[in-house]
Amino acid sequence: MKNQMNGMCLLLCLGMLAGSVATFTGCAGDQNDRSTGQYIDDKSLAVRVHTALSDNPEYKFTDVNVNIFRGTVQLSGFVNTSDQKSKAEDIVKGVQGVKDVENQITVKATP
Secondary structure, three states, X not given: OHHHHHHHHHHHHHHHHHHHHHHHHHHOOOOOOOOHHHHHHHHHHHHXXXXXXXXXXXXXXXXXXXXXXXXXXXXXXEEXXXXXXXXXXXXXXXXXXXXXXXXXXXXXXXX
């Protein structure tokens, strides 16, 4: 009976250990994925970037898209002038937490 209890305890402990390992490795990121913490940081950064772009008194950047991966901000979409393209990048670079900016915004052709 005592051996049976020890065996059950051992199985229970091994099961808990396996579950813990799976939980921790499930949260870790690699070069292609983000950890849970990195994902949350990127989502928070996205809110700050969108706010900074929309709060600009000169331009509202409604046609600019923002994607963030590990602190690198990718801008895409359309603006009317090259000055607006540069301004959007400058605004984003000033947001706390931004590591790099990839500006792929397209300037609309004038008719």
